[in-house]
Amino acid sequence: MLHIINQSPLSNSSLESCLSVAQGGEILLIEDAVYAATTGSAFESKIIEAMKRFKVYVLQPDLEARGLADRAIAGVSPVDYSGFVDLAANNQNCQSWL
Amino acid sequence: MSDIKKFMFVNRKAPHGTVYALESLEVVLITAAFDQDVSLVFMDDGVYQLKKGQQTKGIETKNFSPAYRALEGYDIEKIYVDKESMDARGLGEEDLLVDVTVLGRSEMGELMEQQDIVLSF
Numbered sequence: 001m002l003h004i005i006n007q008s009p010l011s012n013s014s015l016e017s018c019l020s021v022a023q024g025g026e027i028l029l030i031e032d033a034v035y036a037a038t039t040g041s042a043f044e045s046k047i048i049e050a051m052k053r054f055k056v057y058v059l060q061p062d063l064e065a066r067g068l069a070d071r072a073i074a075g076v077s078p079v080d081y082s083g084f085v086d087l088a089a090n091n092q093n094c095q096s097w098l
Numbered sequence: 099m100s101d102i103k104k105f106m107f108v109n110r111k112a113p114h115g116t117v118y119a120l121e122s123l124e125v126v127l128i129t130a131a132f133d134q135d136v137s138l139v140f141m142d143d144g145v146y147q148l149k150k151g152q153q154t155k156g157i158e159t160k161n162f163s164p165a166y167r168a169l170e171g172y173d174i175e176k177i178y179v180d181k182e183s184m185d186a187r188g189l190g191e192e193d194l195l196v197d198v199t200v201l202g203r204s205e206m207g208e209l210m211e212q213q214d215i216v217l218s219f
Contacts, residue, residue: 008112010186011143032115035146040188061156065114067149067163071188080156 002091003054006031006098009043014097019050028079028087030059037063038071051075059084103214105129106137109144111219113163114154119147120162122219127165130172137213138169139206140198141180144219145187148179148194166195180206 003022009015015036018027027050029037036043037058050056060078063069072078079087088094107126113119130136140148147166154161169177179198184190191198201209210216 006115008115008143011110011112032112032143035112035143035187038188042186044188062114065152065154065157065159065161066112066146067151067153069151069153 001025002087002094003027004094004096005029005033005036006096008032009036009046010041015043016046018095018097019046019054022054024053026055026057026087026091028057028059028084029076030062030084034058034062034066034068037073037076038068039073040071044073047073047076057083057087102133102135104135104137104212106139106210106213106216108139108141108210108216108218109147110142112143112146113152114157114159118219119144120160122217123162123165125217125219126169126174127172130169130174136174137176137178137209138174139178139180139209141183141206143183143187145179145183145189148196148198149189150193150195163195169196178206178209 003018005015007014056076057079058076060080107122109122111118152163177198178201181200181202
């Protein structure tokens with residue numbers, strides 16, 4: 001299962017809920033959720049913990065738009081739009097946590 | 099002008115994911131054009147609006163972040179950021195596009211009390 005998150009982790013609970021409910025699989029952080037993938041954020045330790053259970057991806061153009069391309073947490077994999085499509089196509093199911 | 103009011107704009111949303119940051123900026127510039135006393139506050143995810151190095155080519159939207167640097171030209175120099183919000187996001191003043199005044203929560207609250215009009219985005 002691919003979990004897609006698009007809300008900032010510090011102002012919305014969707015990533016928190018996803019991490020507490022989902023058993024494993026892949027997580028793709030897009031739009032304002034990319035803030036979760038950055039070093040120095042209060043959410044950093046939760047992402048590092050989550051990487052033990054999930055493969056975590058971040059949409060690179062969204063990271064660049066927010067001026068944070070140089071701050072991605074090590075181990076989080078950057079993808080572009082075609083990588084996004086591949087993730088969606090390669091998983092049997094996708095869930096967008098709105 | 100005889101009727102100058104103190105306007106405060108409170109920005110609490112991250113840029114790009116929603117339209118709030120851009121809309122706020124536009125209202126701020128309009129307000130300044132009417133020679134009002136304008137203060138800008140950035141707190142919670144709003145502090146991300148001022149992050150240096152934003153490049154929106156990849157998401158094909160307007161990069162409005164350089165406009166924050168132009169605020170000085172509109173005599174908008176009262177820019178306040180919340181310290182707790184910066185700390186929680188790993189940001190320091192050196193990461194921001196413009197010179198700001200960093201305030202704690204209680205100082206921010208006092209400043210809000212002094213305003214005639216507070217608009218929240």
